Amino acid sequence: MDRVRNDEIRDRLGVAPIEEKLVQHRLRWFGHVQRRPLEAPVHSGIIRRNNDVKRGRGRPNLTWEEAVKRDLRDWNIVKELALDRAAWKAAIHSKHQRKEK
Numbered sequence: 001m002d003r004v005r006n007d008e009i010r011d012r013l014g015v016a017p018i019e020e021k022l023v024q025h026r027l028r029w030f031g032h033v034q035r036r037p038l039e040a041p042v043h044s045g046i047i048r049r050n051n052d053v054k055r056g057r058g059r060p061n062l063t064w065e066e067a068v069k070r071d072l073r074d075w076n077i078v079k080e081l082a083l084d085r086a087a088w089k090a091a092i093h094s095k096h097q098r099k100e101k
Contacts, residue, residue, distance in 0.1 A: 023071050027092045030068045034082035 010017060016024075036042050072079055075091070082088045 023075070024092050026064075026068060027071055027075075027077070028089075030079075031082040031085070031088045031092070034079065035085065 007017075033042055077091050081091055
């Protein structure tokens, strides 16, 4: 039996890897949050958090903010670009076409 790798099937069909789609979704939400005013309820759960919560032992869990910072760094996007909706959309949806990997 011949085997065909998932990467090859995705390339043939032009479908982005699931990891990339997750990053795009996270960055799309980040852009939405950045464009909202500071008084908006969406900021209360993401931007501000309680610092008095005691964490357990071991490595801390990856926070949403840290994941977004990593994604922005990996994709070479500045967060100020999120204020321009059209430019932000173009930046987060152009990764698959560039074939950087």
